[in-house]
Amino acid sequence: xxxxxxxxxxxxxxxxxxxxxxxxxxxxxxxxxxxxxxxxxxxxxxxxxxxxxxxxxxxxxxxxxxxxxxxxxxxxxxxxxxxxxxxxxxxxxxxxxxxxxxxxxxxxxxxxxxxxxxxxxxxxxxxxxxxxxxxxxxxxxxxxxxxxxxxxxxxxxxxxxxx
Numbered sequence: 001x002x003x004x005x006x007x008x009x010x011x012x013x014x015x016x017x018x019x020x021x022x023x024x025x026x027x028x029x030x031x032x033x034x035x036x037x038x039x040x041x042x043x044x045x046x047x048x049x050x051x052x053x054x055x056x057x058x059x060x061x062x063x064x065x066x067x068x069x070x071x072x073x074x075x076x077x078x079x080x081x082x083x084x085x086x087x088x089x090x091x092x093x094x095x096x097x098x099x100x101x102x103x104x105x106x107x108x109x110x111x112x113x114x115x116x117x118x119x120x121x122x123x124x125x126x127x128x129x130x131x132x133x134x135x136x137x138x139x140x141x142x143x144x145x146x147x148x149x150x151x152x153x154x155x156x157x158x159x160x161x162x163x
């Protein structure tokens with residue numbers, strides 16, 4: 001279960017092996033939380049951060065959505081939830097932590113959707129490995145930006161119910 005990033009979390013020791021994700025977590029994450037730019041959630045053990053993810057609000061255009069999803073939508077910008085970053089510390093490799101972080105983000109988004117509208121969770125896959133990781137959970141590519149994917153709210157609800 002995740003918790004919001006706090007001062008008691010040791011950010012300096014975190015390393016996932018991707019410099020941009022490490023730098024963000026060590027240098028930018030607390031500022032984004034303070035300025036309400038991103039909600040940063042962490043999995044930790046006694047203050048040691050095992051992994052983190054960020055969630056933010058996002059507007060998406062119907063023309064960019066997968067065709068089957070776009071058919072049923074109005075033609076104005078639509079609310080979505082951005083999974084901006086997801087990373088796990090190298091010390092926790094091969095323990096399924098990436099999947100646990102993603103499921104936690106999905107569950108939080110589903111619960112929040114009762115209060116704040118969202119059509120789904122959007123993620124920008126950094127590379128082919130990340131793309132395949134998200135695709136396994138039902139994320140679908142946008143038509144105009146192939147590395148940008150969306151997981152429909154209906155799919156997220158099913159994933160939460162099936163857990």
